Amino acid sequence: MILEMVKSEGISHNSYVIGSKGELAVIDPRRDVDIYLELSRKYDSAIRYIFETHRNEDYTVGSLELASRVDAEILHGPHMDFKYGNAVIDGDSFDLGSLELEVMETPGHTMESITLVVRDKDISNDVYLVFTGDVIFAGEGGRVDFFGESKTPSMAELLYNSIHQKILPLGDNVLIYPAHGAGSVCGADIREQEFTTIGYEKKTNPLLQLKKEEFIQHKVEEKLYTPPYFSKMEENNQKGAPLLGCLPESNPLNPEELVDLMKNEVQVVDIRKPTSFGGGHIPRTLNIWKEGFPAYSGYFLNYEDPIVIIDDNEGHIPEVVRYLVRLGYDNIYGHLSGGFPSWYMAAQMVGQLDMWSVHHLKDVMEKEEDIFLLDVRKVNDYEKFRIAGSHHIWVGDLPHKINEVPRNKKVVVYCDSGYKSTTACSILKNDGYDDVSSVLGSMGAWLNASYPVIK
Structure with missing residues (x-):
């Protein structure tokens, strides 16, 4: 049996290639599909099927792109009006060499969600593994809030039933391969674990210890963020994204x-680290560090204005182009040749961002100087503990809540480690806030210094 996991870093997305005896299937492919073609060549096997476990919300699926390059059928759940591919229903099965892939309808995360049940018929009729999409993850279950507050309880009940009535009875030894890992916005608290088993989840997954009513209530009370770009992903993944042909x-x-x-x-994005951006940057640019680019660019970039990338000429541009393609951005315009050094060597204007240590912040607070201390972490983290006197706005909400930040005070921003705070400061500066500072190390450094927090 062939089984390969393809990770898309930053959005914590997992797609899979599975096959046997010269035939392959791809599950939930990303839009830059060259990796699947490489695996097809590696195993000298033809891609026959492309499965979508659901209409994904956090990236543009690459099914049409892949199908334009290979002779493969696109298959997805029945309860959505997809403009491409074919619907499958409970009990449908597909052969790949010695493998059988059986479809189970498992609604809850979305109505059209399916799970693929895999058996290796050359070895046993028992279930070997399942591809669960966003139904169940390591230590977590899929989110159920995409259809509005009024429908969240009914979607939570569907998810509970799908897990308990369909997936768990398959057997404790069955391997679970989910569509996302730790850090994904498609689950509240996914464990850092590539795969798991049904038995292990029954013992360790907190959600599986809850009775149905408790499970539903837990899901109703979840506080999750929905990035603005999700609506574009939903459109792309229902109607089909434009074909690229190549990157x-x-x-x-x-x-x-x-x-x-x-x-x-124009949207000019500086992908350098906070300390580099603070030391010098092109005025009126947005800072999103490279490793955070896939997770945060969808909060701030639109799909119309051209995108230009700034780095330190370290060869990261092709990687960032892939990140943008996966999120459906076709408005990639270019990058600064030679990186930021070419800018200052051309004697262009350079902006700077004031960076504070946690010790300086502590001194200022003890002197009771008049500052506006802004916490841009997730609300769940803010509610666990925070610095006294801080105000909360999640960094992803800052563009449309910016008027909650006073313009007549010094604004000091902190987050978990100083990365999102610098992103927030770049947003504030671009909106005309001149007196802003980012706290280096932020909450992590504050705790390491044993400074007090409010719990």
């Missing part, structure tokens, strides 16, 4: 060309 190229721009471009509507 787009990023146009190299010299400083003078970028200056001219910035006279119009």
Whole structure:
């Protein structure tokens, strides 16, 4: 049996290639599909089927892109009006060499969610593994809030039934391969574990210890964020995203060309780390560090204005282009040739961001200086513990809640470690806030210094 997990870092998405005896299936492919073609060549096997476990919300699925390159059928659940592919229903089965893939309808996360049940018929008729999509993860269950507050209880009940009536009875030894890992926005608290088993989840997954009523109440009370780009993903993944043919190229721009471009509507994103951005950056740019780019760009970038990337000329542009493609951004325009050094060597204007240590913040607070201390962590983290006197706005909500931040005070921003706080500061500066500072190390450094928090 062939089984490969393909990870998309940043959005914690897992797609899979499974097959036997010269035939393959791909489950939940991403949009940059070259990896699946490489695996097809590696195993000298043809891709026959492309399964979608549900209409994904957090990335643009690559089913149409892949099907345009290979002779494969696209298959997904029946309870959504997809504009491409074919619907499968409970009990449908598909052969791949010695493998049988059986469809189980498992609604809850979405109505059309399916689970793929895999048996290796050359060895046994017993179930070997399941691809569960967003129904169940390691230590967590899928979110159920995409259809509005009024429908959350009924979706939670469907999810409970799918898990307890369909997945758990398959057997304790059955392997679970979910569509997401730790850090995904598609689950509240997914464990850092690539795969798990039904038996292990029955023992360790907190949600599986709850009775139905408790499970539903827990899901109703979950506080999860829905990035604005999700609506674009839902559209792409129901109607089908435009075909790429190949990955787009990023146009190299010299400083003078970028200056001219910035006279119009353009989205310039600096992907360097907070300390680099603080030391010097192009004015009116947004800072999202490279490793956080897949998770946070969808909160701030639109799908119309051209996108330009700034780095330190370290060769990260192709990687960032992939990140953008996976999120459905086809408005990639270019990057600053030579990176930020080419900007200051051309004697262009350079902005800076004031960076505070936690010790300086503590001193200022003890002197009772008049500052607005802004916590941009997730609300669950803020409610667990926070610095006294801080105000909360999740960094992803800052653009449309920016008027809650006073313009007549010094604004000091902290997060978990100083990365999201610098993103927040770049948003504030671009909106005309001049006196802003980011706290280096933020809450992590504050706790390491044994400074007090409110719980």
